[in-house]
Every structure is written in C-alpha cells, then in structure tokens.
Amino acid sequence: MKMPLAALILAIDWSWLRPESLFGGQILERTPAALSIAYIIGLGIVIGLLILTFFDNFKRPLFPFEIGLPREAARRITTAIANRSIRIWQTVFLLLALTVFGFQVYWVYFAEDYNEQFQAVSYKDLRTRRTSAASLRGWIFDRTGSLENAIAYYKVGEDRNIIRAYSLDREMAHLLGTERGTPGLERTLFSKESDPMPEAWEILTKIKQPGLSVTDVKLTIDKELQEFVAKQLEGRKGAIVVINPQNGDLLAMYSNPSFRLSEAQDLAGYLDLESDNVNKPLLNRATREFYVPGSTFKTFTMISAFRAGKQSAVFPSYPEGFRPSRSSRPIVDATQKLLPDGTVTGVCDGGCGEKNIQFAYQVSSNQYFAQLAILIGRERMAETAAQLGILPVETPNDALIPRFFPLIWNTSNQKIASALAPQQSTLVTGKTLSAFDLGLEGMGQGFAGQMTPFQLVLIASAPANLEGKLMKPRIEANQPPQVFSQVLTPQQALQIRQIMSTVTEEPGGTGTVISAKLAGTGIRTGGKTGTAEKLAPVFDEKTGRLKTQRVKVRDANGQLKEIEQPVMYERVDSWFISIAPLERPQVAIAVVVEGGGFGARTAAPIAANIILKARELGLLGDQYKPKSTLPKTQTKSGNKRSKNN
Known part of the structure; x- marks a missing residue:
C-alpha cells in the first residue's frame, strides 16, 4: 500500500532544521548568536534592496506614450500613480527597517546601562551568564581534597548572589593574596588570558566547548596544620614555615600579624592595612622579611664543612674569646660577655677546651663555628650558599639590593612562582671580606643577617632529605617533585641528621625541650636553636609614626651637622629549626618569633607543638599516629585521613 505524500512528509524528522540543531549543538550561545547574524544579514539585504529600488524609480526609462506629455497629465496616468505609491511604501518599509535595527542597537549597547527592566532580567542572557562564569574561579582544596577542607569556595550570600568565601580568611591571607598589590594564588592560579564577553561572530566560530572549563586546585597545604600554626603565633610577631623535605610539599606557612581578606576588598581598607607601619600586616614575614639567623645558621656552616671535607x-x-687576627675584637660564646674595655667574662659554651663539630653544634659554640668558617674559606662558603638558594655577593652594599627568587619554586607556571617568590637571602663572600667578618658569618651574625624563615627551612631540608637533595618547594599537589640541587651525599646527610639530634636529645643540648614535649611518642628529632639580636625601629604606640631623634655627625669635610635618625632598640629574636622523624624526616620546620628571647624558650616549644600536631594528622607516617583514632574515611580525592576522638 502506497503511503500518501502528506504522511510521508510528516514522517520525516524535521527537528534537524531547528535553529538550535543547525547552530547550537551542545553550545547554547551559538543559536542566538547565529540568529542574530542571520537577522543582521537579512536586514542589511532588505535595506539595500529598498534603497536601490527607491532611487531606481526616479531614473526608470519613459514609455513611448509618456514622451511629450504635460507633467500634470503624466501624474494622472496609472503608471505614475503606481510608481508614486511604490515609492511611498518603499520609504515606509525603509523607515521600519531602520527602526527595527535601531531597537537592535539599543538593546545590545544601551539597555544594560539605562533600562531597568532589562537589568532585572539580564542574568538570563546566555552571554551575560558566560561573562559571569568567566569571573568565577575554581575551588581550592587542601592536600586531602575533601569538601570539608576547602580553602576557597563559593556560597550564596544574603542577597542571593554567589560570593567567594574562604575558610582560612586570615590564616591563608598572604598565600591567597588580594585583588590589589602583589598577586597571590587567587589571581595566578585562575588568571584569564582573553576577553570573557565575545561578540556573536566569535561565539559562532571560536567557542568549541559547551561552557568555560574552570579547574579546581588541590594544594599541598594541610588546612588543619595551617590553622594550628597560625594559633601558635597569636599575640606575637614572626613566621613559621613547614615543608616536607622529601618532596618539597609546603605543608604550612604563616606570617603574623596577618589580615583578613575581607578587610582588603575595598581600596580604603587596603590602604589602611598598607599604612600600618607598626604591624605591617601585608608583609609576608616568612618569605620577604630579613632576619639575623643566629645560631641556626651554624647548620649552614656545618653543611659547608661536610661539602669541603672539613x-x-x-x-x-x-x-678570652677567639681573635681571628691580633687586631680584631674577640669572638665570644653566648655564655661569655665582651666588656667595653675588651675583657671577656663568663665561661665557654661546653667548657673552654677542644671541641669537634658534633659537640660544638650540640652546645652551640660560637668560637668553634667562627674558626670553622675561616678554615672552610669564603669560596667554599659561597659554593654552598648557591646550592641552597642563597645569593653570594661581593660587598655589603650588594647585599642590600632587593632581589626576588621565583626559580626556587616548583610551580605549573611562572606567574605562580613570581607571586610566591621569596626575597632572596644573601651572603657576603667577596675578596674584601675580613677573617673576622667571615667568622661572624659562620656563627650566624654579621653579614649573614639577610636570611628569611623560608631560607632557613631550606637549609634544614637539605640534610633532612634522605638523598641529600634540596627539593624545590611546591604548593600545587599535582606538580611532580623537582630537585633544586644535590647539596650532600646520602651518607653526609645521615651524619648531619645525627649531629642535629644531639641538640634535641642529648644532655647539654640547647633544644632538649623538644624531646621533653615529645616524650612517649617515639618520635626522634633533630634541630638547632638560635638567639639573634637585631636593631629595630621604634614606633609611637598612639600615632604609629616612626620615632626619630636629632644627632650630630661629621660630613665628608669633617664638619659637624645635625641629621634626623630613627630611634632604634635591640630586639632579641627567638629561632628554631627542626626535622622529624629523624630516620625519615617528613617535616622540616623554621620558627622565628620577634622579641621572643632565647630560642629554647619560645621558638623551640612552638616547633614541638607543630610536630605533635603533624603526628596527630598523620603527616609523620602511620606508625606515629595516636592509637585512639576513628576509622578512616574516604575523601573526595581518594585520600584518607583519620579523625581523633
């Protein structure tokens, strides 16, 4: 039986002729974009034809019977009336076409600014929605990848708008960064390269994906550890850095005073933070503040000795102290005191007698490490500095030139490395360096006073790495580990770790408070205390302004003149660097507390607390986890973590 033609036509699937099938596919914006282009082309053709026919009517050839007729008679004949009517309708249609096109121009270019009804429904426009989506960033997770440990995410605000939120608004402020000033992870992880508002032709020809691809990012930061580290510095100024020396994972980094990201959202709030010269909340002390490292720098000198075979x-x-030359001042131990008349009182650290490198490091002998640095020599000290990311410079003036060192970071792109770049630490090793100054550097004073906490954790990390390598720090969890340099042999690294353990585990060590706090955990550690004096400016507590005083100095001609100088005071900073567990270190820690006094009194207990927290979180390995734990739960990324009762 033959099927009727009408039924046959109805049986055909004509849906492929729908505009969304012809133009859109999976990309919704293509349909209105293609229709807009088709409309503009069609409208242009109509207007063009109307204009051509309109003027063509004025120039048409006359029929034979029209030739010679009076004008009034020609007007009355049918042809003339028809032509006149056609011209009128052509004019009407031309004006209507221009009016329609005018509406198009209005809605595209002006309605968004001037039409309240359009503004009320503009969120439904697909192009506007794509623009909004383009400004959205991916979520940022900590190393566990779990939703509950999201660091940066989106939520619906009180006005029903989607807003960016942070679980560690203050604790991660320096790492995430603000929308002003130096960028942080927020602006570099999700940076956009192109205009998010394409025109119709660009949508039709260039957009190949159904939506913007925004990738979530998992960091190496441990959210709970970061929060805990921040609490350790409450009410104090200083910085803490924690990394895994085996792969370079940055587990925590915090600088205090800090700020809340919400405080820096508007310009006025940002300027208030920037003008706070007393607390400097925008300054990341962990990476961009120089400190005198004190005795923690003896770890660097010890590494140099092993590399030089000394x-x-x-x-x-x-x-009476050690004199590098007959005319120089004596270098004394911390338990001794150099009086104004040049005499020395007190006793030597560990007794006045011969010491080897292990005992000298354990008791923190200034005299020993000053002599060791002179024996090693400035050239070999410079070689070690370069291997650890420290810049050897010729003169003290060269050390004052600010430099940043993005190459130390292991990142997926240069923008992230530049945002996180530490101020590069320097060590003067030039030909003009005296034996006295080299001795001071060996014990962490003098021209070694350009060190950041970030640099100190790198110094601790080299011997903590089982292969003696310095790993590039990384903050993106999906980045494969990268080696910065081969600092030591595995055997040398093992020996240095054993020497570092004498500070925290053997009687007479300056950091035995660590072993006391870790008693019963089975965790062996190594470390080094540091106490460093530094001249710091005095600020008025009420106004926040720098205090100054008038002093008399002689100019180049020997004439006395008055100048204004800042009022300074001697601040004693507390330092401690540590590695744990000793047999396979999973954390390397650097702690500095401004004005904290002796390293063993303030910084070392903080480091012990961090090791205990890392143990609780399972960061030291399963064998060190507390026994009273809940069953492990599966997280979003597949990583596991136990939770304590």
Whole structure:
C-alpha cells in the first residue's frame, strides 16, 4: 500500500532544521548568536534592496506614450500613480527597517546601562551568564581534597548572589593574596588570558566547548596544620614555615600579624592595612622579611664543612674569646660577655677546651663555628650558599639590593612562582671580606643577617632529605617533585641528621625541650636553636609614626651637622629549626618569633607543638599516629585521613 505524500512528509524528522540543531549543538550561545547574524544579514539585504529600488524609480526609462506629455497629465496616468505609491511604501518599509535595527542597537549597547527592566532580567542572557562564569574561579582544596577542607569556595550570600568565601580568611591571607598589590594564588592560579564577553561572530566560530572549563586546585597545604600554626603565633610577631623535605610539599606557612581578606576588598581598607607601619600586616614575614639567623645558621656552616671535607676539624675555645687576627675584637660564646674595655667574662659554651663539630653544634659554640668558617674559606662558603638558594655577593652594599627568587619554586607556571617568590637571602663572600667578618658569618651574625624563615627551612631540608637533595618547594599537589640541587651525599646527610639530634636529645643540648614535649611518642628529632639580636625601629604606640631623634655627625669635610635618625632598640629574636622523624624526616620546620628571647624558650616549644600536631594528622607516617583514632574515611580525592576522638 502506497503511503500518501502528506504522511510521508510528516514522517520525516524535521527537528534537524531547528535553529538550535543547525547552530547550537551542545553550545547554547551559538543559536542566538547565529540568529542574530542571520537577522543582521537579512536586514542589511532588505535595506539595500529598498534603497536601490527607491532611487531606481526616479531614473526608470519613459514609455513611448509618456514622451511629450504635460507633467500634470503624466501624474494622472496609472503608471505614475503606481510608481508614486511604490515609492511611498518603499520609504515606509525603509523607515521600519531602520527602526527595527535601531531597537537592535539599543538593546545590545544601551539597555544594560539605562533600562531597568532589562537589568532585572539580564542574568538570563546566555552571554551575560558566560561573562559571569568567566569571573568565577575554581575551588581550592587542601592536600586531602575533601569538601570539608576547602580553602576557597563559593556560597550564596544574603542577597542571593554567589560570593567567594574562604575558610582560612586570615590564616591563608598572604598565600591567597588580594585583588590589589602583589598577586597571590587567587589571581595566578585562575588568571584569564582573553576577553570573557565575545561578540556573536566569535561565539559562532571560536567557542568549541559547551561552557568555560574552570579547574579546581588541590594544594599541598594541610588546612588543619595551617590553622594550628597560625594559633601558635597569636599575640606575637614572626613566621613559621613547614615543608616536607622529601618532596618539597609546603605543608604550612604563616606570617603574623596577618589580615583578613575581607578587610582588603575595598581600596580604603587596603590602604589602611598598607599604612600600618607598626604591624605591617601585608608583609609576608616568612618569605620577604630579613632576619639575623643566629645560631641556626651554624647548620649552614656545618653543611659547608661536610661539602669541603672539613667536618673532622677540632678547635679550642678560649676563655678570652677567639681573635681571628691580633687586631680584631674577640669572638665570644653566648655564655661569655665582651666588656667595653675588651675583657671577656663568663665561661665557654661546653667548657673552654677542644671541641669537634658534633659537640660544638650540640652546645652551640660560637668560637668553634667562627674558626670553622675561616678554615672552610669564603669560596667554599659561597659554593654552598648557591646550592641552597642563597645569593653570594661581593660587598655589603650588594647585599642590600632587593632581589626576588621565583626559580626556587616548583610551580605549573611562572606567574605562580613570581607571586610566591621569596626575597632572596644573601651572603657576603667577596675578596674584601675580613677573617673576622667571615667568622661572624659562620656563627650566624654579621653579614649573614639577610636570611628569611623560608631560607632557613631550606637549609634544614637539605640534610633532612634522605638523598641529600634540596627539593624545590611546591604548593600545587599535582606538580611532580623537582630537585633544586644535590647539596650532600646520602651518607653526609645521615651524619648531619645525627649531629642535629644531639641538640634535641642529648644532655647539654640547647633544644632538649623538644624531646621533653615529645616524650612517649617515639618520635626522634633533630634541630638547632638560635638567639639573634637585631636593631629595630621604634614606633609611637598612639600615632604609629616612626620615632626619630636629632644627632650630630661629621660630613665628608669633617664638619659637624645635625641629621634626623630613627630611634632604634635591640630586639632579641627567638629561632628554631627542626626535622622529624629523624630516620625519615617528613617535616622540616623554621620558627622565628620577634622579641621572643632565647630560642629554647619560645621558638623551640612552638616547633614541638607543630610536630605533635603533624603526628596527630598523620603527616609523620602511620606508625606515629595516636592509637585512639576513628576509622578512616574516604575523601573526595581518594585520600584518607583519620579523625581523633
């Protein structure tokens, strides 16, 4: 039986002729974009034809019977009336076409600014929705990848708008960064390269995906550890850095005073933070503030000795101090005091007698490490500095030139590395450096006073790495580990770790408070205390302005003149660097507390607390986890973490 033609036509699937099928596919914006282009082309053709026919009527050839007729008679004949009517309708249609096109221009270019009804429904426009989506960033998760540990995410605000929110608004402020000033992770992880508002032709020809691809990012930061580290510095100024020396994972980094990201959203709030010269909340002290490292820098000198083959050197300590030359001032231990008349009182650290490198490091002998640095020599000290990311410079003036060191970071792109770049630490090793100054550098004073906490954790990380490598720090969890340099052999690294353990575990060590706090955990550690004096400016507590004083100095001609100088005071900073567990270190820690006094009193207990927290979080390995734990739960990324009762 033959099927009727009408039924056959109805049986055909004509849906492919729908505009969304012809133009859109999976990309919704293509349909209105293609229709807009078709409309503009069609409208242009109509207007063009109307204009051509309109003027063509004025120039048409006359029929034979029209030739010679009076004008009034020609007007009355049918042809003339028809032509006149056609011209009228052509004019009407031309004006209507221009009016329609005018509406198009209005809605595209002006309605968004001037039409309230359009503004009320503009969120429904697909192009506007794509623009809004373009400004959205991916979520940022901590190392566990779990939703509950999201660091940056979106939520619906009170006005029903989608807003960016942060679970660690203050604790991660320096790492995430603000929308002004130096960028942080927020502006570099999700930076856009193109205009998010394309025109119709660009939508039709260039957009190949159904929506913008915004990738969530998992960091190496541990959210709970970061929050805990921030609490350790409450009411104090300073910084803490925690990394995994085996792969370079940045587990926590915090600088205090900090600020809340919400405080820096508007310009006025940002300027208030920027003008706070007393607290400097925008300054990341962990990476961009120089400190005198004190005795923690003896770890650097010890690494240099092993690299130079001088680790077996034995030196005496003198009751009158060590003089690098006959004319120089004596270098004394922390337990001694150099009086104004040049005499020395007190006793030597560990007794006045010969010491090897292990005992000298354990008791923190200034005299020993000053002599060791002179024996190593400035050239070999410079070589070690370069291997650890420290810039060797010729003169003290060269050390004052600000430089940043993005190459130390292991990142997916240069923008992230530049945003996180630390101010590069420097060490003067030029030919004009005296033996006295080199000795001071060996004990962490003098021209070694350009060190950041970030740099100190790198120094601790090299021997903590089982292969003696310095790993590039990384903050993106999906970045494969990268080696910065081969600092030591595995055997040398093992020896240095054993020497570092004498500070925290053996009687007479300056950091035994660590082993006391970790008693019963089975965790062995290594570390080094540091106490450093630094001249710091005095600010008025009420106004926040720098205090100054008038002093008399002589100019180049020897004439006395008055100048205004800042009022300074001597601040004693507390330092501690640590690695744990000793057999396979999973954390390397650097702690500095401004004005904290002795390293063993303030910084070392903080480091012990961090090790205990890392143990609780399972960061030291399963064998060190507390026994009273709940069953492990599966997180979004597949990682596991136990939770304590």
